[in-house]
Amino acid sequence: MILKQQLWREPWLACFVITAAVSAIQVFPPIGMTLNLFMAPYWSVITLNLGFILIIKACARGNLPRFMLALPLVWFAGYYSLAGYSNWAVSSLDDKIEQEIGAAGAALAPLSADVIVVSEAALSRLSLDYNLKQFYRPPRKNCRSTIKTEVKSNWCDRKGDVQNGCTIMSQPWTSISGKQLCWEQKIAEPLQPAVTITDEGVTADSFWYRGEIHRLSFLTTTGEKFEVSAGRVASLSWFPSPIMGCSLVDQPSSWTCFFRWGYGDLRELGTKAAGQSEVDVIASVLGLSLR
Structure with a gap:
């Protein structure tokens, strides 16, 4: 099928060319560092989405064959499928942590035990x-x-x-x-059975969410151990946010190029109240109330 306009004059193509060009020149550290001052890795959020929207517009005007609609369809429908699963994964993780907190709290609350806290921050x-x-x-x-x-x-x-x-x-x-x-x-030593609380570290991010998940351990003097997660994570944002570019990273120091998706706001896990932390989850497990 013959296009009604020359391909090089298509604005949607210009969006993709700009995206590729800006990402490519960031490979060179002096240029990349300069472009990072202008948030260049985030330009692809605008240029890629605009390119697919302009394809839809060009097909509606008859400037492109209708089979080209498959490109924005795959882009947007595919991404929203990923975002939907990401939000479901975070909700499932939240439900699992709530169940952990409930089970640990039901077991520890009747003990009336002394508390040994290993984490200084808590x-x-x-x-x-x-x-x-x-x-x-x-x-x-x-x-x-x-x-x-x-x-x-x-x-x-x-x-x-x-x-x-x-x-x-x-x-x-x-x-x-x-x-x-x-x-x-x-x-002084505890005079009654004690619960030792330890923060066993932070788990790594997954593709489906970003943030911090602390693994808290509650160990009784009888040897019973309960593990509860706490923290905050963000799922994929509902708007497609492809971030492409290069930046300086540490350990070891190097100029690294990347592609990643943007994520939404952080969400607290294991609690319905915003702004709470792993300390609040510990208090919930122990049945402590605010002063």
């Missing part, structure tokens, strides 16, 4: 924002004793002491709700 939020009355920090390199911290509902002066190589502190804090609290520390 200590302050658990004790300040939630009604955790006491917790323990296990021995570590510079301090070979278990440190007990009692959280009291009163103000105190900041002071410290060193015992057996361990820094023992009394320290005032303010909770998220504005309550005055005091940390009082001493060397």
Whole structure:
């Protein structure tokens, strides 16, 4: 079939040529770094989608044969199939984590156990924002004793002491709700069954979502172990967002070219409330309420 316009004059073709040209010249680091200042890897989001839309327009005007409609059909329908599965995968992951939290909480709540928190990052939020009355920090390199911290509902002066190589502190804090609290520390072992909480690391991203998924371990003194995931991920965005270009990456340092899809907003897993973190999931498993 003879096209009504010369091929080189077709605007849809210009979109694809621009996409290929911009991506190709980014291979050279000096040019690529300059273009990155103008967000060049994201230009393909506009040029590729515009190219397929212009194919539809050209077919509607009779400037292209109708079989060319197969190209935008495969592009958009194929992508929306991927995006739909990506959102389903995140929802399924969220449901699975909620079930993990429910199962672990049902098993641990009746124990009324002391809590040993290995993750330093979780200590302050658990004790300040939630009604955790006491917790323990296990021995570590510079301090070979278990440190007990009692959280009291009163103000105190900041002071410290060193015992057996361990820094023992009394320290005032303010909770998220504005309550005055005091940390009082001493060397002591748990007097009742304890639950040791460990953050076992962050899992890698998959094609279907991007983000961080922490694997939390709850180990009782009887040897029972419960694992719960927590974190936040983003599924593929509903609008096709192909990102093409090159950038400088670390470990090892190199100029690397890539193609990837754009993702939507991060979504918290295992909780219905926005802005929550793995600390909030720990509190949910332990049955702790906000102060």
